[in-house]
Amino acid sequence: MKLEIYPFVKWAGGKRQLLPLLIERMPRQYNDYFEPFIGGGALFFDVQPKHGIINDINLELVTTYKTIKNSLEQLITKLNEMEELHIKSPKEYFYNVREWDKKDDWLNEDDVTKSARFIYLNKACFNGLYRVNSKGFFNVPFNNKTEIKSYDLKNLRNISKYLNESSxxxxxxxxxxxxSDAKKGDFIYFDPPYDLLKDDTFDSYTKTAFGKEGQIRLAELFKELDRRGCYIMLSNHDTPLIRELYTGFKIELFQVKRMINSDSSKREGEEVIVRNYGNEESNTLL
Ligand SMILES: C[S@@+](CC[C@H](N)C(=O)[O-])C[C@H]1O[C@@H](n2cnc3c(N)ncnc32)[C@H](O)[C@@H]1O
Incomplete structure (x- = not known):
């Protein structure tokens, strides 16, 4: 039975809005579920596949998924402690926590502390952005909230239960x-960093941007997996590069509101869902 679960972080490019469109476009049947750019995991948490392979290049995010799975109670205790310290002096505490990654021994810190910091900063920073500078240090400013509610207990418990009970x-x-191990009949959902629109600046989930080179490398992989007989679905901005890279595949266009942009005039955009299989193989006959 499916649990009630939603992403535990706000994430740039989060897919909660496109979710119904993605769900109806998934294949009716598949073997393993792959999500190589998991981010906040909106689709994954909704689908709750039995055999999932999830991945992200962001080490702190991945560590946090593992901590929720393996050490939830310690994580909750730490988050409670941080929320209390936050109330006492919000701005000072936020900037203090933000600096932790500059400490010499930060990498040796335990995963519970790293994960609690990651969740706290996500909730206490401006717009839930994750951005690091060229040295890899988190650099998003404070959102000025005097009180932070960093987690929903029922949601975290359900995520932990699901991650432990599924494989x-x-x-x-x-x-x-x-x-590399994906086989015929497996389903892969690619939600990469967006190809940049002309006036965009955000591509830095990590200290190196994904860039045009990343989009080209991904399209090559998409074609290789298509030859293998996998079901593949991908979302991205509607740009000339994306249209060119996926020529010959099924491309559908949608209007969406973009949540993470400080300039509200840039909060609307056109996105595409690309697939290598047709409506007749999808969840819902479209
Ligand atoms: C658009 S977001 C995914 C959003 C996600 N679908 C959600 O619902 O929140 C893209 C993700 O790709 C990750 N990423 C960037 N470059 C990557 C790479 N080379 N390999 C794997 N993940 C990468 C980023 O850290 C980011 O979490």
Whole structure:
């Protein structure tokens, strides 16, 4: 039975809006479920596949998925502690926590502390953005909230239960490596960093941007997996590059509101869903 679950972080490019459109476009039947750019995991948490392989290049995000799976109670205790310290002096505490990754021994810190910091910063920073500078240090400013509610207990408990009861594999690799074992009949959902629109600036989930080179590498992998007989679905902005890279596949266009953009005039855009299989093989006859 499916549990009630939704993403535990706000994530740039989060797919909660496109969700119904993605769900009806999934294949009716498939073997393993792959999501190499998991981010907040909107589709994954909704589908709750029995055999999932999820991955992201963001180490702190992946560590947090693992901590929710393996050490939930310690994580909750730590988040409660952080929320209390936040109330006492919100701005000072936020900037103090933001600096933790500059400490020499930060990488040796335990996963519960790293994960609690990751969730706290996501809830206490401006717009839930994740952005690091060229040295890899988190640099999003404070959202000025005096009180932070960093988690929904029922949701975290359900995520932890689901991750423990399913045979989900959680990885921290480049997307290409993760798909090397995908076989005929497996389903892969690609939700990469967006191809940039003319006036865009956000491409930095990590210290190196994904860029045009990443989009080209991904399209090559898409074609290789298509030859293998996998079901593949991908979402991205509607740009000339994406149209060119996926010529010959099924491309559908949708209008969406974009949540993470400080300039409200840029909050609307056109996105595409690309697939290598047709409506007749989809969940819902479209
Ligand atoms: C558009 S977001 C995914 C959003 C997600 N579908 C959701 O619902 O929140 C893209 C993700 O790709 C990750 N990423 C960027 N480059 C990557 C790479 N080379 N390999 C794997 N993941 C990568 C980013 O860290 C980010 O979480």
């Amino acid at each position: 989900t594999v959680i990885l921290n690799e480049d997307f290409e490596k993760v798909c």
